[in-house]
Amino acid sequence: MKELKLSLQDFFLILLCLLACCAVFVAFLLATNLFVLLAIIFAVTLAIYLFKRVEQVKSLITGAFERRGKFVTGTVIAILFLLPFVLRSSPYWIFILTLALLWIMVALGINVQFGSAGIINLGAAAFYGVGAYTAGMLATRLGVPPLVNLLLGAGMSVVVGSVLFIPVLKTKSYYLALVTIAFVMAFHTLLNNEEWLGGAQGIVNIPLMSIGGYSFLREINILGFKLPSQANFYYLALVLGALMVVAASRIWNSWVGLTWNSFNEDTGDELSAKCMGVAVNKWSMIAFTIGNFYIGLAGAFYAHMAGYIAPPDITFYQSLLFISAVILGGVDSILGVSVAAVLLVIMPEKLRALQQYWIILFGIILVLMLILRRKGLIPARIRTYGLKISRALGGPPAR
Amino acid sequence: MTANHPRLFRSERLTKNFGGLTAVDGVDFGVSEGEVLGLIGPNGAGKTTLFNLITGVYQPDGGRFTLRDENLTGLMPHQIKKKGISRTFQQSRLVLGLSVYDNLFIGMLESFQSGFFDTLIRRSGFKNELSKAIDRANQLLRQFNEELVDKGFVPVSDISQIDRRRLEICRALATEPALLLLDEPSAGMTPEESIELMNDIRRVRESYYQKLSIILVEHDMMVIEDITDRVVALNFGKKIAEGTFEEVSRNEELKEAYLGK
Numbered sequence: 001m002k003e004l005k006l007s008l009q010d011f012f013l014i015l016l017c018l019l020a021c022c023a024v025f026v027a028f029l030l031a032t033n034l035f036v037l038l039a040i041i042f043a044v045t046l047a048i049y050l051f052k053r054v055e056q057v058k059s060l061i062t063g064a065f066e067r068r069g070k071f072v073t074g075t076v077i078a079i080l081f082l083l084p085f086v087l088r089s090s091p092y093w094i095f096i097l098t099l100a101l102l103w104i105m106v107a108l109g110i111n112v113q114f115g116s117a118g119i120i121n122l123g124a125a126a127f128y129g130v131g132a133y134t135a136g137m138l139a140t141r142l143g144v145p146p147l148v149n150l151l152l153g154a155g156m157s158v159v160v161g162s163v164l165f166i167p168v169l170k171t172k173s174y175y176l177a178l179v180t181i182a183f184v185m186a187f188h189t190l191l192n193n194e195e196w197l198g199g200a201q202g203i204v205n206i207p208l209m210s211i212g213g214y215s216f217l218r219e220i221n222i223l224g225f226k227l228p229s230q231a232n233f234y235y236l237a238l239v240l241g242a243l244m245v246v247a248a249s250r251i252w253n254s255w256v257g258l259t260w261n262s263f264n265e266d267t268g269d270e271l272s273a274k275c276m277g278v279a280v281n282k283w284s285m286i287a288f289t290i291g292n293f294y295i296g297l298a299g300a301f302y303a304h305m306a307g308y309i310a311p312p313d314i315t316f317y318q319s320l321l322f323i324s325a326v327i328l329g330g331v332d333s334i335l336g337v338s339v340a341a342v343l344l345v346i347m348p349e350k351l352r353a354l355q356q357y358w359i360i361l362f363g364i365i366l367v368l369m370l371i372l373r374r375k376g377l378i379p380a381r382i383r384t385y386g387l388k389i390s391r392a393l394g395g396p397p398a399r
Numbered sequence: 400m401t402a403n404h405p406r407l408f409r410s411e412r413l414t415k416n417f418g419g420l421t422a423v424d425g426v427d428f429g430v431s432e433g434e435v436l437g438l439i440g441p442n443g444a445g446k447t448t449l450f451n452l453i454t455g456v457y458q459p460d461g462g463r464f465t466l467r468d469e470n471l472t473g474l475m476p477h478q479i480k481k482k483g484i485s486r487t488f489q490q491s492r493l494v495l496g497l498s499v500y501d502n503l504f505i506g507m508l509e510s511f512q513s514g515f516f517d518t519l520i521r522r523s524g525f526k527n528e529l530s531k532a533i534d535r536a537n538q539l540l541r542q543f544n545e546e547l548v549d550k551g552f553v554p555v556s557d558i559s560q561i562d563r564r565r566l567e568i569c570r571a572l573a574t575e576p577a578l579l580l581l582d583e584p585s586a587g588m589t590p591e592e593s594i595e596l597m598n599d600i601r602r603v604r605e606s607y608y609q610k611l612s613i614i615l616v617e618h619d620m621m622v623i624e625d626i627t628d629r630v631v632a633l634n635f636g637k638k639i640a641e642g643t644f645e646e647v648s649r650n651e652e653l654k655e656a657y658l659g660k
Contacts, residue, residue, distance in 0.1 A: 255511050259508055261501070262505045267496045271488075276477075276505050277477045382553075
């Protein structure tokens, strides 16, 4: 009987928390008054602070989440599925959420490169651009179907990435950062100047995503509800994103993730990893490749969602935004970088009233985070390989 | 006693120059199977450089070294690990942010079979390997500190310095080497802790690795006297003495190197 009571309590708490988060999130998205927005931000910050401080609440809730992993996953998926229904009268926000999903994909890619393996890639926007341009070119010049382009865009990103293998393997830290910055800047210039790549106009009139004969411009009629066409992109991105998250998570929670951590320049030790038999060069290239695949795929998707891609989308500044998702969210933490990616897409949209001051605010936040909370919003946890280890036995605490 | 055991490792005239400085100068010595060889000498004598040479971290400028008569000169560190030489470092090179188990597993990574397929899709193969790895890890930890077994998933930053030193040795042992190089393992420890550490190492050898050979760099002469079968002494990169501890400790040049004229 006590078992049942505990289960029900857990389920209730989980539902309460997740639905509350969802409600606040949607309210935040739909609010237009700046003061309301700031009030919500303040309230959320306060709630998180209280949650951390009040031990009973914290252990009650985290315990529930840890015990009912499958229920949590199911609920989250259900909520994500239902979001377009709730937002069906605001197609713009469905579009923004889809963009957030793409940013999660990019963040996951950078997380593999930088978070796990310590390979700093400040040229991420270039790989995003390669994916987008490949998809755009293949679609407009050769009529390749959009779904195939996702794979081809990702593949091209990997191929172009191999150009940087030598600097990745031979140069370290600051120097590699400079090389990748130079790379994205050179790529930007190339895009601007080459007419066959569309020049300053970029590639326009890219056919939007379609699967088989199903055009993504159609509204969805489901369960009596009418969802705007943006929902099509959202659901496809959700499916792809979910697959990518699961893959990234399984890779992290395995020998592969550990291998990368072992020679991570910032947190690991390359020399001892080598002496322990780790083939550092091989695994560096693998990390770099997987990351670029993720980033390129997101770029290709974007091309088929926006319908055009142009040089202003591919800059060093864009790279910085991408990588800050990892730094702010939590280095090597899949949950952390995902949350940060979503925030980085949504905040500038909501705080449009602040306009150019957003960049200043962003800079301040970045510096504050690095000083006060180096580990990020949701720091990486101890690897338990999927085993359930109770905290009493020493894990998994945050790293 | 050791003369009967086959020669496991040989270093022949190993030499390493850094610009004008000869850090290791034509060093010749050998280690037999199952032997514990002490490597002593004042700071700067070239002991760590020698370790770096025989683990492939540095490439020698002259000479060569062999393991079981196989020439290992020129190999990279991860290849040398495969051949059977492992080491610890003077400053701890554990990954502080990772758990105790994770650090040990790093030493075992090379022996794991599960690849991407097992990681992504068929997790059962991986889970199998994982539980075996945890068993092996516990086995090793138990020899040094029973408490560590319960701390498998604790981040290394949360365990004591002494335990970290033990863990570092465990990690090197996890690679199942034929020859283990220990670089000042008891630095910073009290005499009691040093003896305890050496007893732990002895126990591990007796339980699991009877044939394990060890080269031990140490400044604590009590430890050297206690645990080593033979000693090699270096000074300014040259070997100045070789023999049992008694023989070497009578060497005039060595006494001068440590104590001055």
